[in-house]
Amino acid sequence: MAGIIETIKFAGTLVLALPAALAGLDLLLLRGQTAFGVALIGLAVGLVVVQHWLTTPTDVPELLAERVVGTVAKEPDSETDDEP
Numbered sequence: 001m002a003g004i005i006e007t008i009k010f011a012g013t014l015v016l017a018l019p020a021a022l023a024g025l026d027l028l029l030l031r032g033q034t035a036f037g038v039a040l041i042g043l044a045v046g047l048v049v050v051q052h053w054l055t056t057p058t059d060v061p062e063l064l065a066e067r068v069v070g071t072v073a074k075e076p077d078s079e080t081d082d083e084p
Contacts, residue, residue: 005062013051017044 021044028037055063 009051013047017047020044020047 020040024037024040024042024044026037027033027040031037
């Protein structure tokens with residue numbers, strides 16, 4: 001489940017990627033400029049993929065905090081019904 005920060009980052013990426021994708025579709029389907037249309041669609045897809053998979057220096061403290069919390073406070077393996 002993504003947190004609020006990841007959602008805001010994804011929305012910011014979509015603000016840049018959606019106009020490029022729409023312009024690429026317009027060029028590809030309506031105007032017949034295949035090369036520019038495919039390039040813009042590829043750029044839009046690339047933006048979203050890079051944002052999802054790339055770890056930036058600002059992400060490092062968040063990743064470290066998640067690891068520390070995961071090692072310090074582990075979930076119990078299973079709950080038993082033997083308790084009174």
